[in-house]
Amino acid sequence: xxxxxxxSSRQGGRKYNQDRVAYSYSKESxxxxxxxxxxxxxxxxxxxxxxxxxxxxxxxxxxxDTDAT
Numbered sequence: 001x002x003x004x005x006x007x008s009s010r011q012g013g014r015k016y017n018q019d020r021v022a023y024s025y026s027k028e029s030x031x032x033x034x035x036x037x038x039x040x041x042x043x044x045x046x047x048x049x050x051x052x053x054x055x056x057x058x059x060x061x062x063x064x065d066t067d068a069t
Contacts, residue, residue: 001027001030005032009021017037017045018037018044018045018047019034019037020033020035020037020045020048020049020052021034022056024056028064029059029063031056031059033056035047035048035051
């Protein structure tokens with residue numbers, strides 16, 4: 001499978017960016033994840049990081065082949 005990925009995120013008017021993006025792939029599948037922070041609420045960056053990590057781990061565990069990255 002061939003693909004190209006471009007990712008960008010903007011902080012906006014906040015002190016830091018809570019958003020996260022990630023991707024993972026195997027020979028047969030591509031997972032692309034966008035996790036939006038919580039609109040500046042406390043710990044939004046932690047929530048989006050956990051979402052990315054959990055989805056990537058689930059993809060790794062359930063992917064049909066074992067070459068998931």
